Amino acid sequence: MATAHRPRKRSRCQPGRSAPLRCASRPGWHRKCGSANHATGPIIAGSPPGEIVPGLQVLDAVEQGTIECGYTAGYYYGGKESALAIDTCLPFGMGVRQHNAWMLNGGGLELTRQVYKKFNCINFPAGHTGTQMGGWWRAEVKTLADLKGKKMRIPGLGGAIMAKLGVIPQQLSGGDIYPALERGTIDAAEWSVPYDDEKLGFYKVAKFYYSPAFWEPTASFPVIVNLKAWEALPAQFREALEVACFEAYTKVPAAYDAANPEALKRLIAQGVQLRSFSKEIMDAAWVATKQVMAEESAKSADFKRLYDSYTAFRLGVGSWFRVAESPLDNFTLYQAR
Amino acid sequence: MATAHRPRKRSRCQPGRSAPLRCASRPGWHRKCGSANHATGPIIAGSPPGEIVPGLQVLDAVEQGTIECGYTAGYYYGGKESALAIDTCLPFGMGVRQHNAWMLNGGGLELTRQVYKKFNCINFPAGHTGTQMGGWWRAEVKTLADLKGKKMRIPGLGGAIMAKLGVIPQQLSGGDIYPALERGTIDAAEWSVPYDDEKLGFYKVAKFYYSPAFWEPTASFPVIVNLKAWEALPAQFREALEVACFEAYTKVPAAYDAANPEALKRLIAQGVQLRSFSKEIMDAAWVATKQVMAEESAKSADFKRLYDSYTAFRLGVGSWFRVAESPLDNFTLYQAR
Numbered sequence: 087m088a089t090a091h092r093p094r095k096r097s098r099c100q101p102g103r104s105a106p107l108r109c110a111s112r113p114g115w116h117r118k119c120g121s122a123n124h125a126t127g128p129i130i131a132g133s134p135p136g137e138i139v140p141g142l143q144v145l146d147a148v149e150q151g152t153i154e155c156g157y158t159a160g161y162y163y164g165g166k167e168s169a170l171a172i173d174t175c176l177p178f179g180m181g182v183r184q185h186n187a188w189m190l191n192g193g194g195l196e197l198t199r200q201v202y203k204k205f206n207c208i209n210f211p212a213g214h215t216g217t218q219m220g221g222w223w224r225a226e227v228k229t230l231a232d233l234k235g236k237k238m239r240i241p242g243l244g245g246a247i248m249a250k251l252g253v254i255p256q257q258l259s260g261g262d263i264y265p266a267l268e269r270g271t272i273d274a275a276e277w278s279v280p281y282d283d284e285k286l287g288f289y290k291v292a293k294f295y296y297s298p299a300f301w302e303p304t305a306s307f308p309v310i311v312n313l314k315a316w317e318a319l320p321a322q323f324r325e326a327l328e329v330a331c332f333e334a335y336t337k338v339p340a341a342y343d344a345a346n347p348e349a350l351k352r353l354i355a356q357g358v359q360l361r362s363f364s365k366e367i368m369d370a371a372w373v374a375t376k377q378v379m380a381e382e383s384a385k386s387a388d389f390k391r392l393y394d395s396y397t398a399f400r401l402g403v404g405s406w407f408r409v410a411e412s413p414l415d416n417f418t419l420y421q422a423r
Numbered sequence: 424m425a426t427a428h429r430p431r432k433r434s435r436c437q438p439g440r441s442a443p444l445r446c447a448s449r450p451g452w453h454r455k456c457g458s459a460n461h462a463t464g465p466i467i468a469g470s471p472p473g474e475i476v477p478g479l480q481v482l483d484a485v486e487q488g489t490i491e492c493g494y495t496a497g498y499y500y501g502g503k504e505s506a507l508a509i510d511t512c513l514p515f516g517m518g519v520r521q522h523n524a525w526m527l528n529g530g531g532l533e534l535t536r537q538v539y540k541k542f543n544c545i546n547f548p549a550g551h552t553g554t555q556m557g558g559w560w561r562a563e564v565k566t567l568a569d570l571k572g573k574k575m576r577i578p579g580l581g582g583a584i585m586a587k588l589g590v591i592p593q594q595l596s597g598g599d600i601y602p603a604l605e606r607g608t609i610d611a612a613e614w615s616v617p618y619d620d621e622k623l624g625f626y627k628v629a630k631f632y633y634s635p636a637f638w639e640p641t642a643s644f645p646v647i648v649n650l651k652a653w654e655a656l657p658a659q660f661r662e663a664l665e666v667a668c669f670e671a672y673t674k675v676p677a678a679y680d681a682a683n684p685e686a687l688k689r690l691i692a693q694g695v696q697l698r699s700f701s702k703e704i705m706d707a708a709w710v711a712t713k714q715v716m717a718e719e720s721a722k723s724a725d726f727k728r729l730y731d732s733y734t735a736f737r738l739g740v741g742s743w744f745r746v747a748e749s750p751l752d753n754f755t756l757y758q759a760r
Contacts, residue, residue, distance in 0.1 A: 178755045181748065183519060183553075183680060190674060191681030216520075217748040280743070298751035326666075333669035337527060343520060344528030347739040350746065362750065372758055399681075404756050406617070406684040411518065411554040412756055413699065414635035418515045419741050419749055421709055 142259065145170075145310065149205045154315040157212065159307050160198070163205075164242045169388035172396055173198045173209065173308060177243055177301040177375045179396065182214045182339050184403045185306055192399040197392050198308075208316050209308040210331035213338030216346075217303050220296035220363055221276030222267065222288040227296070227363075230370055239263050239275035243378060244301030250374035251367070260286070267291045278305075279342055280349035289358045296361050300371050307338070479596065482507075482647065486542045491652040494549065496644050497535070501579045503542075506725035509733055510535045510546065510645060514580055514638040514712045516733065519551045519676050521740045522643055529736040534729050535645075545653050546645035547668035550675030553683075554640050557633035557700055558613030559604065559625040564633070564700075567707055576600050576612035580715060581638030587711035588704070597623070604628045615642070616679055617686035626695045633698050637708050644675070 139147040144156035145163045160173030180188060188194040189211050202209045221240070227233055234252035238245075245255030256272050266272045268291040275292070276299055277283050289295070309331050316324070354360065363371070383390035476484040481493035482500045497510030517525060525531040526548050539546045558577070564570055571589035575582075582592030593609050603609045605628040612629070613636055614620050626632070646668050653661065691697065700708075720727035 178751075178759065181752055183676060186673060187677040187680035190677040217751050219747055279747075298747040300751060300754070303751055303755065329663075329666040329670050332673050333666050336523060336669050336673045339520060340524040340527040343524035343740055343743070344736075347743040350743055360746065368754060372754075400759060402684040403680055404759055406680070406687055408756055408760075409687065409697065410556055410616075410635040412753070414515075414554050414637060414640055415518055416749070416753065417637070417705060417709075418640065419745055422515065422737060422741055423745075 145205055145207065148207050148310050148312050151206075151312050151314065153312075155309055155311040157307060157309050159305060160209075161242050161305070167201060167204070167388065168243075168382050168386050169201045169392050170198075171243055172389070172392040173201075174305050175302055176393070176396060177247055177303075177378070178372060179303050180400050180403070182216055182304045182306075184400065184407070185214070185304055186211070186335070187403060188396060188399045189306075192403075193395050194392075194399075197395055201388055201392070202308075202310060203313065206313050207310040208313055209310050210328060211306055212309045212331040212334040213307040214335070214342070215279050215282070215302075215305045216339055216342055218279050218299035218305065219276070219283060220299045221274050222283070222292035223274040223294040223296055223361075224267070224270065224292045225273070226294055226361060227274075227367070229364065230366055233367065236273040237271070239266070239272055240301070242301075243382070244276065244299070246378045246381075247301055247371055247374045250377060251370055264288065264291065276302075279346050280353055281342060281345040284349045284353055289353050289356050293357060293359050294361050295353065295358045296363055298363070300363070300368065300375075304339075309334075482542055482544065485544050485647050485649050488543075488649050488651065490649075492646055492648040494644060494646050496642060497546075498579050498642070500542075504538060504725065505580075505719050505723045506538045506729050507535075508580055509726070509729040510538075511642050512639055513730070513733060514584055514640075514715070515709060516640050517737050517740070518640045519553055519643075521737065521744070522551070522641055523548070523672070524740060525733060525736045526643075529740075530732050531729075531736075534732055538725055538729070539645075539647060540650065543650050544647040545650055546647050547665060548643055549646045549668040549671040550644040551672070552616050552619070552639075552642045552679055553676055555616050555636035555642065556613070556620060557636045558611050559620070559629035560611040560631040560633055560698075561604070561607065561629045562610070563631055563698060564611075564704070566701065567703055570704065573610040574608070576603070576609055577638070579638075580719070581613065581636070583715045583718075584638055584708055584711045587714060588707055601625065601628065613639075616683050617690055618679060618682040621686045621690055626690050626693050630694060630696050631698050632690065632695045633700055635700070637700070637705065637712075641676075646671075 138153055139156075141158075142162050144153075144158040145166070147153045148156050160170035161175070164171040175185065179185070185194075189198070195209075195211070198209055221238065227236065230251060233248075235254065236252075237254045237256055238248060239256045239258045240248050240253070241255070241257050245257075248255050256266075258266055258272070258275070260277075263272075263275045263277070264287060267275050267288060275288060277286060277288065283289075283295075309327070311327070319327070379393060383393055475490055476493075478495075479499050481490075481495040482503070484490045485493050497507035498512070501508040512522065516522070522531075526535070532546075532548070535546055558575065564573065567588060570585075572591065573589075574591045574593055575585060576593045576595045577585050577590070578592070578594050582594070585592050593603075595603055595609070595612070597614075600609075600612045600614070601624060604612050604625060612625060614623060614625065620626075620632075646664070648664070656664070716730060720730055
C-alpha cells in the first residue's frame, strides 16, 4: 500500500509497527519527523503495520537491521526479556504522567536503553494509550470463584497474574481473538481502550466490558532504532527523530483521550454492559501482582533493576499526587457530570 | 546576563518569560528549538525572565513586535481579555492530560488561537505545572467563617472566586509577596507547586500549606509568537519551533512531577504543616465558581465560546476517565504506599 510519504533518496529508516492495521490509531509520527526536515528531505518512510514484518517481530527485524526502525511496544517481547515489559507499563503501576516523569526525570530512559541496547536498538518514547479496559467477557465475573477455569486471551505479566487468580491465560494474536471469542473457545479477551476495541468488534460476541485493566495502567510505545543506523544518522536527523517522538508522546494520549469517550458511547448504544472488577478480585490481583513481580525479579537482574527504580519513583511521585492532583481531580470528576 | 545560547546571525526570535528568575524551572525549550536546526543555525536566542521586558508585559511586547516571541501564561492577561485565562486553566477544570486533549483534539488550540490573533500573536502550548497548591496561610482556615476578611494574594479568576467566599483578594507580583506575608499585610498567598514555592521561601513566614488550588488544576504555558514574525519564518523554522514546543509540552510536567515530591519533603522537614481545604470550603468554592463562570460568560463572548467548548469537552472526557483511569489510579495510589 502506498503511503503519503514515499521514500526519497535520503530516507534512512523504514518503520514497522506492531498493531493490526485496523488499530493503526497510532500517530503519523514519521510524517512530522519527515516534515521537520524540509531542508534535507524526510528521513522516515512509513509503512502500514505488518507490511514489512509481522507485528510481533519488529524488535527482531530492527535488531538484525532488516528494517532500521519500528514503532512497537516493549511488552510484546517480554518473553525474550522480561525487563522490556517495564518500558510499556507495569500491572498496578504508573499512568501516563507518572510514567513520563519516571522515563524523563527518574532514570527510566537510561535504564530501558540499557536493555534495548542488548538488542542492538535505542528507544524513544513516542506514545501512550492511557489506562486500558479489563476486557470483553461472555458472562459476568463477580467473584474469584467466577474466574476459576475461565479461558482469557491475556498475554504477558497480566496473564501471569490472572493465572494466579485461577484464569487460564491464552496467547492469541489480534486477528485470532474475534473468532475464538465468537465460538466460545475462550471466555474473555482483553485488548486495549474503547477506541481500539471498537474497531475489532468484540462487542458483537461478548457483551460484558470490564474495567479497569489493572495490568495496564497505560501502554507506552517507543520508536526503536537500530543502533548502527542511529549512529550513522547525521546529527540534525537524530534531533529531528527525537523531537518527532516527543511530539507523538504528547499527541497520542491526547488523541486517545479525545476519541475514547465517543467510542464508549457508541459501544454502550450497541448494548455493551459496563462492569467493574469487584473489590474481591482487585484485592486478590494486587496480592498476585506482588508475587509475580517478586518472581520476575528473582529470574532477571535486568527486570529487578528496572522494577526497583520504577517502584521507588512511584512511591515518591504518589506521595505528591495524593496531596493536590488526586484530591482535586476526584472532586471535580465526580461533581462535574 | 549571558545565556548558553547567544544569538547568531539567523536568530529570529527573542523570548521573554513571565516568571521571576528564581522560578525559571521552565524549560530550555529554545535550546531544543535551536538544536533542531543545526543545519541552519538556531532560531531562538533565550533570555532570562524579566531581562528584556517585565514578566507580565510579554504579551504586549510580542504584540507590538518589541520582541518576536515569549514564553508566558495566558491568565496573566485575563484583565485584558478574560478568554486568555482559559488557555492556562479554569478553576475546577481539567488537569494536564485532559487539557492537552482539549487543546489538541477538542478544538482548544483553534479557539485560543482566535483570541491570541486579536493580539497579533500565535500560541504554541509548551508546558504545564500540574495541579498547584492552595497557598501559604499564616493561620489555619477550617470553615467559611475563617475565610471572611482574610487578605490573600490571589489574582484572576481564583481571586474572583475567593472574593465570593469572603476573602479580600490582593494583586501582588512575585517579588512583593514574601515581605507582605512576613509583615502580615496579607494573611495568605498562593503561588505554584512545591518546587516553585520552595524557591520563594514562603515557608519561612507562613507555615500552613493548603491543598489544592481548586482554581488551578494545572497551569499551561504557551510560547507566543508575533504573527508577522511567524509568517516571515521559513517553513522549516516554523516546524522546528512547533516540535520544540511539543517537546517542552511533554518535558515540563514530567520535570515538575519528578521534582515536586522531593521539594515537598524538604518543606515538611522545615516544619511546614500540610492542610486540605475542608469540604465546606470546597463545596462553597464549587458554587462560587459556577457563578464566576456565568458572570465572565455574560461579559465576554470570547470567554463564553471557549468556556462552552472546554466544559462540553470536560464532560465527555470525564465520562471516560471515571470508567478506567480514575478508579485504577485511585486504587493504586492509595494501596502503593
